[in-house]
Amino acid sequence: xxxxATTHVMKVTQRPAVMMVEGRGSWxxxxxxxxxxxxxxxxxxxxxxxxxxxxxxxxxxQAARLINCSPSYxxxxxxxxxxxxxxxxxxxxxxxxxxxxxxxxxxxxxxxKWGGRHRGGAYEIVxxxxxxxxxxxxxxxxxxxxxxxxxxxxxxxxxxxxxxxDLDALAAAITDRTVAVMLEPIQGEAxxxxxxxxxxxxxxxxxxxxxxxxxLDEIQTGVGRTGLLYGFEHVGIRPDILTLGKGLGGxxxxxxxxxxxxxxxxxxxxxxxxxGGNALMTAVGCAVMQTVNQPGFLAxxxxxxxxxxxxxGALAASHGHGAVRGRGLLLALxxxxxxxxxxxxxxxxxxxxxxxxxxxTLRFMPALTVTHDEVDEMLxxxxxxxx
Ligand SMILES: Cc1ncc(COP(=O)(O)O)c(C=O)c1O
Numbered sequence: 001x002x003x004x005a006t007t008h009v010m011k012v013t014q015r016p017a018v019m020m021v022e023g024r025g026s027w028x029x030x031x032x033x034x035x036x037x038x039x040x041x042x043x044x045x046x047x048x049x050x051x052x053x054x055x056x057x058x059x060x061x062q063a064a065r066l067i068n069c070s071p072s073y074x075x076x077x078x079x080x081x082x083x084x085x086x087x088x089x090x091x092x093x094x095x096x097x098x099x100x101x102x103x104x105x106x107x108x109x110x111x112x113k114w115g116g117r118h119r120g121g122a123y124e125i126v127x128x129x130x131x132x133x134x135x136x137x138x139x140x141x142x143x144x145x146x147x148x149x150x151x152x153x154x155x156x157x158x159x160x161x162x163x164x165x166d167l168d169a170l171a172a173a174i175t176d177r178t179v180a181v182m183l184e185p186i187q188g189e190a191x192x193x194x195x196x197x198x199x200x201x202x203x204x205x206x207x208x209x210x211x212x213x214x215x216l217d218e219i220q221t222g223v224g225r226t227g228l229l230y231g232f233e234h235v236g237i238r239p240d241i242l243t244l245g246k247g248l249g250g251x252x253x254x255x256x257x258x259x260x261x262x263x264x265x266x267x268x269x270x271x272x273x274x275x276g277g278n279a280l281m282t283a284v285g286c287a288v289m290q291t292v293n294q295p296g297f298l299a300x301x302x303x304x305x306x307x308x309x310x311x312x313g314a315l316a317a318s319h320g321h322g323a324v325r326g327r328g329l330l331l332a333l334x335x336x337x338x339x340x341x342x343x344x345x346x347x348x349x350x351x352x353x354x355x356x357x358x359x360x361t362l363r364f365m366p367a368l369t370v371t372h373d374e375v376d377e378m379l380x381x382x383x384x385x386x387x
Contacts, residue, residue, distance in 0.1 A: 016348060023050025026367050026374045028353065037378055038353045039366045044188065044220050044330065047247035047288065049367030054287040055250050062283035071276045077283035084289045085248075085258055088229055090238050093264040095257040096277035096285075100219035100245030101134025106257040106271055107182070107215050107241050108138050112158075114213060114265050115179030122179040125215075128164040132189035133182065133217055142182060145189065165199045171206055180213040180241070181206075185231030188220035188365075191358040192325045192332030197235045204237040213240040213263055219255065220330065223247035224292040224368050227302040227328035234327070247368075250288040254281040292368070301368050305329050308364065308375050315379055319386050322360075329370070333362045338387030352381035 005019065018030040026049055028036040041049065048055060062077060069075055082094040097103055108125065115122040127133070129144040140148050141156040160178070162169040164187060174181070181203060187193040195203075207214040216239035221231035225247055228234055232242075240263040245255035253275075275281070291297065305328045312324045312333050322334030335343070340356035347354050355363040366374070 025049040025051070026370050034351060036348070036351050036353050037374065037381060039364050039370075039378055040353045040355050041365060041367050042251055043246065043355075044225060044365035045246045045249070046251040047223055047225065047368045048250050048291055049369050050251075052250065052291070052369070054291045055252075055284055058283045058287035059252075059280065062280050066279045068275070068278040068280065071272060071274070071278075075277070075279040075282070077279050077286050078277040081282040081285045081289065084286065084293075085244070085256055088289070088293070089242055089258055091242060091258045092261040093259045095259075095266075095271060096282060097255050097257065097273055098253040098275050098281075099134070100217075100243065100255050101136045101139045102273065103219065103243040103245055103255040103257045104133045104139045104142065104182075104217060105136050107217075107243050108142065109271060110241060110257065110259060110263065110266060111180040111213050111215065113270065114263055117265055119179055119211065120176070122177050122212075123158050124160055124175070124177040124179060125158060126160045126162060126170060126173045126178060126181045128183060128187070129161050130164060130187050130190035130193060131161075131182075131184060131217075132187065133184075134219075164193060165196050167199060167202050167206070170203065171210075174206070174210050174212060178210075178212050180215050182215040182217060184217045184219075185221045185234075186226070186326060186330055188330060188363075189357060191361040192330060192363055194325065194327060200232070200235045201237055204239075207240075215239060215241040215243070217243050219243055219245035221327075223288065224298055224301055225328050225330050225365070227298060227305055229292065229298065231327070247292075248285050248288065249281060250284060252281050252284045254285050297368070301328055304368075304370060304372065304375065305331070307372055308366075308370075311375060311379055312364070315383060315386070319383075321386065329364070329366055329368055331364045332357070333364070335360050335362065335387070343382075343385045343387070346385040347382055350381050350385065352378060352385075354378075354382065 021031045022029040028038045085094050112123045131144040133139040133142040138156040222244045240260045242258040309324045325332045344356040
């Protein structure tokens, strides 16, 4: 790769010196022709893999018809996708935006507005240690990622943090100032730490009993990632507010803030954004949702998940490593020794993309369409990299 080519790209993350040029299904290819089996998929974004035909068809046909008429007007894919999301989630109002952080920022604003109207000006949101809600100032302030703590002070006030899966701590943290509880069903960026099923049910009950709203951040877990359309379906609850991103656009910038009728209190002018709900991105969102909702799609995700978990578990046992965590195709393998970042780097050199969210954890978030053969291939590439 000519290093000159990247001179002017702002260095906000460490990137290997390769230039990616093409993606198909579970595979990426760089400009030198080297192929990579992609078990990160744009950070759990490309839920249908690279270059899925349904997305390509939506992109080309919608681009030829209408890309952006501005959010001042309704457009057909925007209305269709809002209906698909509202009906499938059991919630009511959908606001489209461009990133997960923007959806969560919207959720924070929405509950603050609701608190002003319905809870005597309450504005605090209880979130969890280890949570990741985005990289805007408010969503970094809401996050419980230790590395964020010293950055960009002063933080946005109004976030109280408790340990995940500790109901007593949560109950104690809810006061008259509290307006909402905000949680990921599985803490993905922290290293795939699930909120326990009983805990999630109890949090739902607690929020209702104490008169505060429940926001579920399903930016990583939503749209089939856990084997059901939404993570909350595994435990039979429904949040008051749901945020979606990543998989909703299957790789294009699309996210959504979804609210129950009772929680939805924005008035004209409170929220917006130039690109929000544009016809091109929402047409892709419709294609993604229709594909994920096809009969058998989610059952296949659950089947592949069971296969991947079982194969990872066997590999871990034979190398003396730890347990497999997670649900659906958001799985992690605990390493009992060695450095996961070094394993991921070695894997990359061999043509496998996996993620190391912590020194003791490898994370796997392949396309929801990944095949058993590709799982086998992944394990073949990974095994020699394990300490
Ligand atoms: C749970 C969760 N919330 C929010 C975000 C932020 O999304 P985005 O990077 O699209 O702003 C992420 C991204 O990793 C996420 O995993």
